[in-house]
Amino acid sequence: MSYNWNWGVFLQPSASGDDTYLGWLFTGLKWTISLSLSAWVIALIVGSIIGVLRTVPNRWLSGFATGYVELFRNIPLLVQLFIWYFVLPELLPVELGNAFKQSNPLWQQFFCAMLCLGLFTSARVAEQVRSGIESLPKGQKNAGLAMGFTLPQVYRHVLMPMAYRIIMPPLTSEFLNIFKNSAVATTIGLIELSRQAQQLVDYTAQPYEAFIAVTVMYLLINVTVMFLMRRLEEKVRVPGFVGGK
């Protein structure tokens, strides 16, 4: 097989004329990062709330949270994305649906992908938050209550600070996953990183260079995330706590 390597392709002006092909990749990188970070914020907030609800002594609340988790983690991510993007606008009130469909397509794609990825990951975060809380000795909750804390205060001051520390390693995995999963947004047309790689192949016929470059970019993102999370882990480490030092 003969293949003409041409790394110079990235500096050539792109087909759209106003950018280089490297510029295309950076546009993709920008969308991948903004999509993943905003989805992560949703995942953390919603996941924490649902995870806490799964552990509260109220059958209705914990039942609701269980249903939520099962719903979002048992439907394939791709199917969820199609539902958000293609089905949901049809279910909205007509005016709202039309307004949505007439908005900038890029924002439509971004908004749906963000919600989809955020809520999908929130179900996974919720499970980790729950397991973190349940891994704490039962006496901790009692000790908090015995001092006169209300149940929400016990969660806020006693349970959650330790639970988050304990689940830091699996949370890091989820954080990494969200960047990798963000590639599904390519299927509804969002010009994120893997989409741009495909475009590069289409326009330049240099698939190896394009995918090597994109691979390196994903790798760089995740190495950075791992590094930052490890720093955070060290920073919040509890002296003298088992597994702490």
Place this chain on the structure above:
Amino acid sequence: MIEIKSVSKWYGEFQVLTDCTTTVQKSEVVVVCGPSGSGKSTLIKCVNGLEPFQSGEIIVKGTSVGDPKTNLSKLRSHVGMVFQNFELFPHMTIIDNLTIAQEKVLGRNKEEARDKGMKFLDRVGLKIQAPKHPGQLSGGQQQRVAIARALCMDPICMLFDEPTSALDPEMINEVLDVMVELAKEGMTMMCVTHEMGFARKVANRVIFMDHGLIVEDATKDDFFGTPRSDRAQQFLAKILQH
């Protein structure tokens, strides 16, 4: 101070407490003992509502614990409790462990809470450990901190749930010393413990429980001198053998 009237509790079909009745007067020290599984820990946790009970009534300084209208958090903030496994909050420093509830529950300001915390840390001989974390202290030290933490809330009475059972033998005395001192100062105390030496030294009354029943509720001298029930006699014979 604490009135327990005909309290019964079930876990499903299994009855853990049967018609328990007793009282703890102000400044009285009552020791609750009995074999494991006899319901003594459950009973003491009913007093501050950590365990719900199905029938009977518990009244702590005029407030009914079982009443759904009772503000349990408020009641608990006046009732100190010390646990078998210390249950300090591992992510906070020792001094923060002592101040957090003062600030968040009683609404004291930072300085006031800190002063009070340091005062009680000093009393249990651990002032120097204030900036450390619980994991860096020995079990005995942690339990003394836990007692200081409860005292910071100016409790009207103290509940001890086997405070020395998780400790190495050499650390038991440092904790008991603190408790003896408290008793001598007139603190109202209800202690679940197997430390009969402590009971002899400071208890006013001893309650003996077995299978969820209060089998014996007697003054210290009666209990150790002439226990009425066979079960209490056997128990005493066993634990006082050595």
